Structure formats: structure tokens, C-alpha cells
Amino acid sequence: MATSPLPRWAPTPSPSRPLWGPSSAAAASGSSSRLLSPFRAMLEALLRRRSAPTGEAPPPAPPAVDAEAAGAGVGGGIHAGFDGIITDRHPEDDGWREDIRRRDGGGVFITWEDVWVTAVDGRGRTAAILQGVSGSARPGEVLAIMGPSGCGKTTLLDTLAGRLHTNLRSKGDILINGRRQKLAFGTSAYVTQENVLMATLTVREAIYYSAQIQLPDTMPVAEKLARAGDTIQEMGLTGALDTRIGGREAKGISGGQRKRLSICLEILTRPRLLFLDEPTSGVDSAASYHVMSRIAGLAATEGMTIVAVVHQPCSEVFELFHGLCLLAAGQTIYFGPAANAAEFFTSNGYPCPPMRNPSDHFLRTINRDFELESEETRTVYKPSAADEAIETLVNAYKSSNTSENAKKEMHDINEMGGVMLRRNQATFLTKVLVLTRRSFVNMYRDVGYYWLRLGIYISISLCLGTIFYNFGYGYDSIRSRSSMLMFTGGLLTLMAIGGFPSFVEEMKIFRRERLNGHYGVSEFVISNWLSATPYLILIAVVPGAIAYYLSGLKRRVDHFMYFTLVLCSCTMLVEGLMMIVAAIVPDFLMGVITGAGIQEVCTPRILQE
Numbered sequence: 001m002a003t004s005p006l007p008r009w010a011p012t013p014s015p016s017r018p019l020w021g022p023s024s025a026a027a028a029s030g031s032s033s034r035l036l037s038p039f040r041a042m043l044e045a046l047l048r049r050r051s052a053p054t055g056e057a058p059p060p061a062p063p064a065v066d067a068e069a070a071g072a073g074v075g076g077g078i079h080a081g082f083d084g085i086i087t088d089r090h091p092e093d094d095g096w097r098e099d100i101r102r103r104d105g106g107g108v109f110i111t112w113e114d115v116w117v118t119a120v121d122g123r124g125r126t127a128a129i130l131q132g133v134s135g136s137a138r139p140g141e142v143l144a145i146m147g148p149s150g151c152g153k154t155t156l157l158d159t160l161a162g163r164l165h166t167n168l169r170s171k172g173d174i175l176i177n178g179r180r181q182k183l184a185f186g187t188s189a190y191v192t193q194e195n196v197l198m199a200t201l202t203v204r205e206a207i208y209y210s211a212q213i214q215l216p217d218t219m220p221v222a223e224k225l226a227r228a229g230d231t232i233q234e235m236g237l238t239g240a241l242d243t244r245i246g247g248r249e250a251k252g253i254s255g256g257q258r259k260r261l262s263i264c265l266e267i268l269t270r271p272r273l274l275f276l277d278e279p280t281s282g283v284d285s286a287a288s289y290h291v292m293s294r295i296a297g298l299a300a301t302e303g304m305t306i307v308a309v310v311h312q313p314c315s316e317v318f319e320l321f322h323g324l325c326l327l328a329a330g331q332t333i334y335f336g337p338a339a340n341a342a343e344f345f346t347s348n349g350y351p352c353p354p355m356r357n358p359s360d361h362f363l364r365t366i367n368r369d370f371e372l373e374s375e376e377t378r379t380v381y382k383p384s385a386a387d388e389a390i391e392t393l394v395n396a397y398k399s400s401n402t403s404e405n406a407k408k409e410m411h412d413i414n415e416m417g418g419v420m421l422r423r424n425q426a427t428f429l430t431k432v433l434v435l436t437r438r439s440f441v442n443m444y445r446d447v448g449y450y451w452l453r454l455g456i457y458i459s460i461s462l463c464l465g466t467i468f469y470n471f472g473y474g475y476d477s478i479r480s481r482s483s484m485l486m487f488t489g490g491l492l493t494l495m496a497i498g499g500f501p502s503f504v505e506e507m508k509i510f511r512r513e514r515l516n517g518h519y520g521v522s523e524f525v526i527s528n529w530l531s532a533t534p535y536l537i538l539i540a541v542v543p544g545a546i547a548y549y550l551s552g553l554k555r556r557v558d559h560f561m562y563f564t565l566v567l568c569s570c571t572m573l574v575e576g577l578m579m580i581v582a583a584i585v586p587d588f589l590m591g592v593i594t595g596a597g598i599q600e601v602c603t604p605r606i607l608q609e
């Protein structure tokens, strides 16, 4: 009888109960296909039909994480919601690997072994951030990366996602489904610590545009809407649908809602591998439980692999985690089932006091940032209590069964292999059209960029018009006319740079979306250029006409036509060049530094294969 080589906390797909259940979105699509009206009405109808709770009040937890569903697997309580899936696997059922291989759009198993990351400063000095960390994450599960601030959690996440900063060097094996390979579109998404969102859009618009860009054209509109509606509900954003996102100038949705919206935008495609950097920061404890439980529910039903950096989870949230990677000072304190971490601490002399949240206990034990330096330690080196705990636990982990099991599991995963299918996304044309529309909406709602600039253009042309007021048609007017044309053309063209601050904000969004593979540089430049064109024509024709009229050249319409044509061309050229430079040059330079080609630089980042 074949016994499973995998530890008890492994996910357990089986032919009778596959790990990947049908997507709730897909399930909803049948009923929603009747909806044929425009997006807004459809989405409202969809949400009404589901009678979701509104506002900040968190909706009820999905059945997959039902606290009542006690089971014999990992942990109890809320965690037991997953046990139905976890313990369902029969030990003899060794065909599950074959199931995974064959499964359409198969899950992503990621392993990392002996990963070192060092920072190199300008003077060539190096400092180790990660020191030989290893681990794995698998479909259907949530792996939490925890540790004190500055211990290297984000660096580990960035390393796994292939997004390390250029001054960081990494070594070690990172394998996806047992192979060194890059992630295809739709395979992975990364929700960063910062919420980079378009301030002028409403929540509904942000999700709507994102769904159109990311989901394939072959997907019926009703299904896209169902997916968007489900995702909105999952993240409890129904009540904020028509609220502007807001930014530094204008207050919009709350910090917690921004975080949930960021997650929402990345889970629309149900990526196989989801990296979350502090998904619950800025979110209240009830909402953070619901957010994490929805994410864990998605992992279970969609076969997603979730790797999340989490700060201070409450005990209920902690129980949702399948695996725990606990780091301190770049070293592994513990990697294994989250439910066994407390036992590991107890067996090594650091028992969790009764009534204390285990995650609080772990972090308190290994946090050395606030250890007070005593007179004694100042004169003779003496490790602090936290230093001692870290050393004890790091050594204990290295020689533990948990570490052995983790290595065995990594080995099994790497042996298994498996295909990684690229997901379809919207066509180039759809992306350009949707991005053009989004960019146009963003522009005209931006008072500083759009209306204030137009006001400044008109003021400049009024000034120039009065300086060269009615200079007539005589020979001596030729010089004045040339000056007037040169000043107007030059100032208006150079004023195109006035849009740069707003453009910088848009660039941040572009970088986030491009890194997540939503679209590439070409779609971005074309759509921005197209969306800016009506405005560029406006700012060439209106102020140009004012200056021209005041200077007394009323009768020469042909001159005016040439003049505005030249102005339009110049402003469009300047703005277009500005976009190309901003979008390509930083990456191109980075490409030159890192040795990547222009092809790699100009395509959506995770489309590289």
C-alpha cells in the first residue's frame, strides 16, 4: 500500500473532491447571462440580486472557512473549514499528481531553496538580508510570512515574485512546478504594500476597467460582470462602489477600502499564484478576518497558491493559515504547518502563555529591535534575550523534523513537475481602447492637469495678444508677427510639460499594472497619446485663436490654420515623447544594467517566458 510522502498539512485533491472547485464566478455566469444592459445597470442588478451587505460591515464568511466545520486536520476552529479539503485525501490515492498535471490551467507549486539576498551599496559594501531561507507553497493553501519589522519578509516576497530591486543580488533555487521558469500572464499577481490607484476613478470604474483589460475578449460580458460582482462582494466593497478612490488632494475611500480594492483588482483573473504584501494593514480586525478568510476561501475553491506577508494577525486570522514561514534577521525560525508552530516554540523553551495570541507570542520572542542595552552589555558583549531566542530557535529548526518534512515536501514538489498554462487576456485593441477611455476620464477629472492648464494657456495667449495688439499688415509688422507666433508656439508647446506631475502619478499605476502583466509599454503610450490628443488640440486651438485674433490677423484664416496645425503637432510631439521617455527610459536603463534586452523591457513583465 503506497503511503503518501507528504506531511499531514498537504492539500488533498482527489477525483471525488477536487481541490479546485468550479469558480463561483463561473457558477454565477449562467444566471447573469440574461443581463444585457450596459455595465452599470448590470452590475447594480447583479449586486442587488445577491443582496449583499453594504458599507464597511463585513459580509458573512464563506462556507469554506466556516468556524463550525470542525475537522481532524490542521488546527481547529476556523481553520477546520479547510479540513474537509485537507483530510479528504486517501493515503492510497497517489494519482493526484497526475490530476494536477492534467488539470486545465494547473496550479502553481513554488519552492525556494537556500535563498540568499544581499544588498550592495554604492561603495560595493554588501549586507545579507536573507540568509539561506527555504520553503514551498502549494495550490489551495495560504502561506503566511511573518517576522519582526525589517527581518526580510518583503524581500523574500519580491525574490519569489522576481521583482528584486536592482541593488539587491540573490542566489538560490526558486522553482515553479519543479522548473526554473518565468511566470506567464494570469499566473501570478502581486499586491504591494502601497496602494497605487487612480484617484479620480470610482471603485466601480476601477474594477470595471480592470476587468475589461485583464479578462479575455472571449469571456462573455455577463461573465465578466459576474466575476467583478463576486470580487467586489468578496472584498466587502459593495457599499463604496460609487465613491471616488481619492488621493492626496481629495479624500475618497478609506485606507482599508483602498487596500481591499488593490486586492480586488488583482484577484479578478483568479491568478494561480498570488503574492500579498500586508493585505490586512489599515484594515480593522473584523474586516481583516473577512478579507483573509475570503482569500483563503478563493485559494481552496480556485486552487490558488497564496503567499502573504502578514503583520500581527489576530488568532482567528492566524488559524486560517496553512503554512507559516517565520523569519528573524533574515533567517528561518520556523517553516511548516502554522498549527504546529506553538508546539515548536514550547518544545524549545518558549511556551506561549495562556490567553495570548500565538502570533503575538512568536513576534515578541524574536523581536530584538526594542531590547534595552544594559550597562553590562555595553562593556562586554552579551546577547540580548531576543538574540538568544533567535539563535536557539534557528538551530532548533535546522535539526527538527519539521525542517526535514519541509525539505522532503520540496523534493516531492520538484519531482512532480507540471505545466503552467498562459491565460488569455484581452486583445491589444481592446486594451488600447479601454486604457484610452480610462486615461481620458482620469485626465478631465483632474482639475490641475486639465482645466487649470487650459486657464494658464488662455492667460498666456491673452498677454501675448495684448502685447502684439492689432499690429496690422504692413511690412514692418512682419517682425512683430514672427515674434508673436514664436512666443505663442514656444510657450504653449513647452507648457505641455505642465502635465508631467499628473503623468507621474499615472506612471506609478502603469508600473504596477505592467509588472502584473496587465499590458505593455506600447498599449500605455498609444492609449495615453490618444486620450491626450483632444486636449492637445483644444489647448492649441483656443489660446492660439485668442492670440491670433488680438494681434489683428482676423482675415487670414489660412495663416491661423497653419499656425494651429503647427501648434497641435508640436504639443502632441512633446507630450508623446514625454510619455515614451517616461515609460521606457527607466526600464531601458534598468535593462541595460541587468543585461535584459529591449524586447524584455517593452513587454508586460510577466509575459516573459
Ligand SMILES: Nc1ncnc2c1ncn2[C@@H]1O[C@H](COP(=O)(O)OP(=O)(O)OP(=O)(O)O)[C@@H](O)[C@H]1O
Residues within 6 Å of the ligand: 119, 120, 129, 147, 148, 149, 150, 151, 152, 153, 154, 155, 156, 165, 167, 168
Ligand atoms: N533595496 C534595498 N537596499 C538596501 N537595503 C534594503 C533594500 N531593500 C530592503 N533592504 C533592507 O533589508 C531589510 C529587510 O527589508 P524588508 O523590506 O524585506 O523588511 P520587512 O520584513 O518586509 O519589513 P516591514 O515589515 O517593516 O515591511 C531592511 O533592513 C531594509 O533596510
